[in-house]
Amino acid sequence: MKSLCLAALAEWRRVFGDNLFILQWTLAMQAIQCRMEKRYLNANGVLAHPSWNIVEMTLLANDVQGMWRFADADAVKFKSLFVDRDLHPSALGYLYLTEVYRTRNHEEAFWAAFRSYRVAFDRIFNAFGTIERRRRILTGDSFAIKVMDRMIPLEFRRRFEELGLRMVFSPDTALDIAKDCEPFDELVYVSQAKLGSVPNDAATQWSKTREKFKDAAQKVTILPWEAIFEQLSVRRGGYASGVRVPLALDVFDTLRGAADLDYIDLLECGGANDLVEHGAGGAPTLDGVFFILSVAAGGKELLVRPFGS
Incomplete structure (x- = not known):
């Protein structure tokens, strides 16, 4: 397979010449994923995949100087370039692709x-600085939380913590942290519960979540991210996790009417469509990440957009 790929790239090079630009994105990001999972590493901790070796491939078919360095790159530093195991680029990843x-x-x-990514986050840091300083914690079991774990570098998380927002990407860990300190002013839980054809099931899960965390914070806010994506997927003409959601079901009305649910209406922030990627299983865009952070700050709308108004 590798020889066929190399032969195909060589043929493309022959046909297109200098008009062909080869970037080994999948191999590079797979190198980071392997380092995160400690797979295919040699005794020196350098990636050494038996077939798809990025050092070899970037020497044979690649137009980016230094691309081979992903073989020994710091996984924590570079994991923010993609959002999932399918290696879809994050906002930082798209910026990188443009620059490379x-x-x-x-x-x-x-x-x-x-640097451009930091400028975007500086906008929301500055916005956080204008709101009332309270002790808040952000957690949840949603896929969005897993994506945020990748997309928000450690140095940015520390800055948010200085501004009063603690991010804990494991709900059980968040509960343990809360047990060892005074209750937080607010806990925002980003939920994976979907509506499907039985909305009450999701509402029951949200009520259980509020009960579970009732002693952790004075206020528990549920942000039903997967339920939002589920409906958006249908409105975009697709499916959500293989489940067909009836178009007649207005997810927003259902969520507003759910018992014991402190719901944040995504429609009030200018439309949910810009907040969720079209692919990547409901991953938040950078606008979506900023919206979740805005909810965690106690708001009902985006404090700022990453790259302008």
Whole structure:
């Protein structure tokens, strides 16, 4: 298979010449994923996949200087480039792709992209600085939380903590933390519960979540992310996790009417469509991440958009 791929790339090079730009995205991101999972590492901790070796492949078919460095790259540093195991690019990943096409240099491209990413987050840091300082904690079992774990670098999380928001990407860990300190002012739980054809099941789960965390915070807010994605998927003409959701079901009315649910209406923030990726299983866009952070700050709308109004 590898020889066929290399032969195909060589043929493309022959046909397109200098108009062909080869970037080994999948191999590079797979290298980071393998390092995160400690797979295919040699005795020196360097990635050494028996077939798809990024060092070899970038020497044979690649137009980006330094791309091979993903073989020994810091996984924590670079995991923010993609959002899931299918290696869909994150917002930082798209910035990197833009810069790497411009510069043809891996290191230069990454740091240029990261500077732009930091500028975007500076906008919400500044917005957080204008609201009442309270002790808040953000957690949940939603896929969105897993994506945020990748998308928000450690240095940004520390900044949010200085501003009063603690992010804990495991609900059980969040509960343990809350037991060892004074109750938080607010806990925002990003939920994976879907409505499907039995909305009451989700409402029951949300009520149980509120009960579970009632001693952890003075206020527990449920953000039903997967339920939002479920409905958006249908409105976009698709499916959500293989389950067909009736178009007649208005998810927002159902959520508003759910008993014991402190619901944040996504429609009030200018439309939910911009907040969720079209692929990647309901992953939040960077706008979506900022919306979740805005909810965690006690708001009902986006405090700021990442790259302007």
